[in-house]
Amino acid sequence: MIHVSFSSSKFTAVAMASRKKVLLKVIILGDSSVGKTSLMNQYVNRKFSNQYKATIGADFLTKEVTVDDRSVTMQIWDTAGQERFQSLGVAFYRGADCCVLVFDVTAPNTFKSLDSWRDEFLVQASPREPENFPFVLLGNKVDLEPRSISSKRAQQWCQSKNNIPYFETSAKEALNVEQAFLAIAKNALAQQNSAVDLYNEFPDQIKLTYAQKPPSSGSSCC
Amino acid sequence: MSETSESDEVRELFVQDGVLLFSAAASFINFVKSVGTLMITEYSDGTKFIEWKPIDVTVDSDIQDQEWAVVNTVEKRIRTLSGTVPPEHKNRSKYLRISFEDIKSFRISDKSRRLTLNDGKSEPICTYLFQHGNCDHLVGCLKTLVKTVASRRDKHLFIIPDIKDPEHEKIDRSFAELNVCTDSAYAWKLWNNFQERPVVATFEAFAKITDLVYRGPEHREIDADDVKEILNRSITEYESTTTTHSQGDYEVIDVPDLPKRRDFPRGKPLNLEQWLGVQDNEGRIEDSECIKLMIFQGGIVPSLREEVWKYLLDYYPWNCTKIERQKLVSQKNDEYFSMKLQWKTMTKTQEDNFTDYKERKTQIEKDVSRTDRTIDFYAGDNNPNLQILNDILMTYVMYNFDLGYVQGMSDLLSPILHLMQSEVDAFWCFVGFMNKLSSNFDADQVGMKEQLSNLHTILAFIDPDLAAYFDSHDSGNMFFCFRWLLVWFKRELSEEDCMSFWEVLWTGFPCDNFHLLICCAILTEEKRKLMDNNFGFTEILKHINELCGQLNVEKILNDAQGIFYQIKESEQLTDVVRLLLGLPILSNNSFDNHETSPFEESIDASNGSSSSPPKCSVDNVRISPDEVTFEKSLSSNFL
Numbered sequence: 001m002i003h004v005s006f007s008s009s010k011f012t013a014v015a016m017a018s019r020k021k022v023l024l025k026v027i028i029l030g031d032s033s034v035g036k037t038s039l040m041n042q043y044v045n046r047k048f049s050n051q052y053k054a055t056i057g058a059d060f061l062t063k064e065v066t067v068d069d070r071s072v073t074m075q076i077w078d079t080a081g082q083e084r085f086q087s088l089g090v091a092f093y094r095g096a097d098c099c100v101l102v103f104d105v106t107a108p109n110t111f112k113s114l115d116s117w118r119d120e121f122l123v124q125a126s127p128r129e130p131e132n133f134p135f136v137l138l139g140n141k142v143d144l145e146p147r148s149i150s151s152k153r154a155q156q157w158c159q160s161k162n163n164i165p166y167f168e169t170s171a172k173e174a175l176n177v178e179q180a181f182l183a184i185a186k187n188a189l190a191q192q193n194s195a196v197d198l199y200n201e202f203p204d205q206i207k208l209t210y211a212q213k214p215p216s217s218g219s220s221c222c
Numbered sequence: 223m224s225e226t227s228e229s230d231e232v233r234e235l236f237v238q239d240g241v242l243l244f245s246a247a248a249s250f251i252n253f254v255k256s257v258g259t260l261m262i263t264e265y266s267d268g269t270k271f272i273e274w275k276p277i278d279v280t281v282d283s284d285i286q287d288q289e290w291a292v293v294n295t296v297e298k299r300i301r302t303l304s305g306t307v308p309p310e311h312k313n314r315s316k317y318l319r320i321s322f323e324d325i326k327s328f329r330i331s332d333k334s335r336r337l338t339l340n341d342g343k344s345e346p347i348c349t350y351l352f353q354h355g356n357c358d359h360l361v362g363c364l365k366t367l368v369k370t371v372a373s374r375r376d377k378h379l380f381i382i383p384d385i386k387d388p389e390h391e392k393i394d395r396s397f398a399e400l401n402v403c404t405d406s407a408y409a410w411k412l413w414n415n416f417q418e419r420p421v422v423a424t425f426e427a428f429a430k431i432t433d434l435v436y437r438g439p440e441h442r443e444i445d446a447d448d449v450k451e452i453l454n455r456s457i458t459e460y461e462s463t464t465t466t467h468s469q470g471d472y473e474v475i476d477v478p479d480l481p482k483r484r485d486f487p488r489g490k491p492l493n494l495e496q497w498l499g500v501q502d503n504e505g506r507i508e509d510s511e512c513i514k515l516m517i518f519q520g521g522i523v524p525s526l527r528e529e530v531w532k533y534l535l536d537y538y539p540w541n542c543t544k545i546e547r548q549k550l551v552s553q554k555n556d557e558y559f560s561m562k563l564q565w566k567t568m569t570k571t572q573e574d575n576f577t578d579y580k581e582r583k584t585q586i587e588k589d590v591s592r593t594d595r596t597i598d599f600y601a602g603d604n605n606p607n608l609q610i611l612n613d614i615l616m617t618y619v620m621y622n623f624d625l626g627y628v629q630g631m632s633d634l635l636s637p638i639l640h641l642m643q644s645e646v647d648a649f650w651c652f653v654g655f656m657n658k659l660s661s662n663f664d665a666d667q668v669g670m671k672e673q674l675s676n677l678h679t680i681l682a683f684i685d686p687d688l689a690a691y692f693d694s695h696d697s698g699n700m701f702f703c704f705r706w707l708l709v710w711f712k713r714e715l716s717e718e719d720c721m722s723f724w725e726v727l728w729t730g731f732p733c734d735n736f737h738l739l740i741c742c743a744i745l746t747e748e749k750r751k752l753m754d755n756n757f758g759f760t761e762i763l764k765h766i767n768e769l770c771g772q773l774n775v776e777k778i779l780n781d782a783q784g785i786f787y788q789i790k791e792s793e794q795l796t797d798v799v800r801l802l803l804g805l806p807i808l809s810n811n812s813f814d815n816h817e818t819s820p821f822e823e824s825i826d827a828s829n830g831s832s833s834s835p836p837k838c839s840v841d842n843v844r845i846s847p848d849e850v851t852f853e854k855s856l857s858s859n860f861l
Contacts, residue, residue, distance in 0.1 A: 032629065033588035051595045054588075054629045056713060057704035059767050060760065075760070082585065082629045087667050091701050109584075 030102035032081030038171035098188035240354035489520030505544030518731035535654030628663035696759035734804030743781035
């Protein structure tokens, strides 16, 4: 059986039946200074620095990993956290296979923002099935005191959002970072495997016309 | 005009003080950027020269260590048409002397404040800047001494025809062939008219030809097209050998429609001597444009930055006296501390009830602790300079609450505070910088979107291939340049480079939005790597981000200046690009794309045509057609 699926990014074309390399696009979102850049660098480079600057614009790192015997390239995107930069950051949301939400367990406001980060992502990235799109929540800076958001509270929030997986991490101490990203990769891959197309439209067709919707289910065959 | 006082061998036909030697041959490098006197001289053998001599700057050693050394530079301003010969005239060894025979053309620019002499072969011989008044009198005098012809393509360029030049003969011969004009003076007059009043002159020429055809002495039949052909050929051939565009040391780029890119090596930085030299006895700087131009060309010596930046960032007005500055500083000091007191005295309850304020405060704390911590000045725990950085940003929130604090601002403040080392001075300089860049931090990011769109417009003009490549690779929104533009390359450059770079951009030379030409300079440099590797959206962004720490400031400034002149001198220059660069818009007149100097204004006025068009600033244009394109590309990219 040959099963071919497409996603809207040309970097995520996958031939599932084959052992072809898979590219997973992961977006890290969350308030300024919750540790997005640090988590990314800890996972990819196994390094932590107190001297990271506030992210301006966007950047990404890639890492080769093996998930369920599959060789996978993770492309992890890091964007600026301040709210006003989001109107431009959306350029990077498209084609995402997983969205990682991050808050700082010592800063309650960063937890309160999670809803708006999630909603904003779903609006801008427009995945086909928003309720099934894979999110993962990271409560970062667990090495710091005093803690203001309990595990229970975070987990409750996750349950209310269709059981988002939750990890408590410390980018500084490299605590749970590897496990968290492995889960992120698995969720992203599972999503790619199950969904024919995460997104509503094909980019090539969008360019031709806005009014005309492409066929909604014509992309799979068995 | 020619009446001169007698001297030994030299007659000074014209003298003008306050002329800065802007560029010259290597042997005069020590005098470049010095102020001096420009003269037209005639020697006893009849040879005429344009001579420039530097003013000897004498510093009184007794007062050298004071804050303000008194420097005696311009003794008095002289501009004479009769030769008042200075007593030291016999010692002319230091003079930059250029024989009339070597000058093939000269170009007037910057509203007649800049004069460049060309030898018609390679580099310009030299360029003078007229700090007091302009070069009109000198050029007026020059025109009485030599025959000059305005260039047809560049009306700021005046050609001095060489009598022995074969091209000159060719034109004479053309007129002779036609047998229209009996003497060459008439031919030259006719040709000059062609430059200035082409329509009238053409009809005049045709009238002559009509005379010739119907009533001519030899009843020779001449086709009018032949006449045009001969005239045009002569003029074109003549000009192709003399325009400034034919000079050496070009960088070849593969855009056929633009003039070749010229090289603009960086000049020497503004030094203390020059800086003090442009101030009058009370410490006023009258000619701020000249200073800015020098900074644009070569930057500022580091030890002088702290002082000059206050002017560039509009803290000190250029024309204020030393006493006025002291008063201003005291007043600004009080103003700063009263604003600082406003937030310092806010109670916790007030803060809790003032969410917007609290958010800004939190964001500043977060960002200050991660701003340039690798630089010694900000390194280490509990570094007091971080507190100052924090306090300035907090006070700025009180100064401009609407803008408040946005990420990136701490990057803009950091080098300023490091340089100034004074909280109050750094604050007011930062205010000046923010006034230039505030639209970068709009809540809706309109300012940034507009800049990215404008960058695309300019790039599409100078390198359509590259712009089309970005369009077809999901990168037409130019987002990969976001970081460059938001903090003016602060993240890409070392602190020292950043300082040299910013001060050049602050001058406002040579045009509006010069920073977008910087972007174009880098992008066109990277073009081959991007296109040959067929980079897509992600790879382009990665490649551009990885240029961090790789950029050579001198090179990008040089290249961007080259691009500016390519654009300015391009015959296809569009009004959209003119607007973006602050160049005058020309209504339906694509032939002439140069600014109007007082010389041409009088000609224009006599012809009843309109005078210089209104200068439009890009600020007036909120939505350009490309803005729409940009929105479209946003939509298509984000869906």
